Amino acid sequence: MGLEEVKSDILNEAQQKSDEIIEEAEQEKQEILEEAEEEAEKIRAEVDEEIEDEKEALEKQELSNARMKAKQEKLSAKQKELDRAFKEFRNELEDLDEDERKAFVDNVVEGTDFEVAKIKSSEEFEDTVDGRQIDFEVIDRPGVVLVSGDGSMRRDFTFDRIVENFRSEYRKDVAETLFPEGEQ
Secondary structure, three states: OOHHHHHHHHHHHHHHHHHHHHHHHHHHHHHHHHHHHHHHHHHHHHHHHHHHHHHHHHHHHHHHHHHHHHHHHHHHHHHHHHHHHHHHHHHHHHOOOHHHHHHHHHHHHHOOOOOEEEEEEOHHHHHHHOOOOOEEEEOOOOEEEEEEOOOOOEEEEEHHHHHHHHHHHHHHHHHHHHOOHHHO
């Protein structure tokens, strides 16, 4: 064997080794790319799932917020209607004619559990005291305040107080009348 042959064998062997190494490297590269593609697909699927979960959560939150806002608006509208009803009641108290004012004073005086010595009221009630042994004092609130002789007892029947008491005592009944069960 000559030098050329040895050289050729070494080069062939080296070429063969080089081809094997390149082929192995190519296979390894292909495996790495496949693993990377699988991992990327897995990550994409996880991200898509997270995005879908977030989207659903946001949709639920928006729906919940919309329902809450609608409920608040409905409650606000009902409260306005209740306020309107009690304001109308207040206005009707102020619109009492002379006979109704006299009957109102008669009822509250007779229903009081002490001897009334003084009535405090606005001027339009002054005529209701005529013929009674009761003092009258003008105040700037419509309705009447009844006071005992020694001043230790008093009952407030001013219109604001009456409406306040009716509101606290009958609010539920008024609401049920204004908003029957089907509308609640």
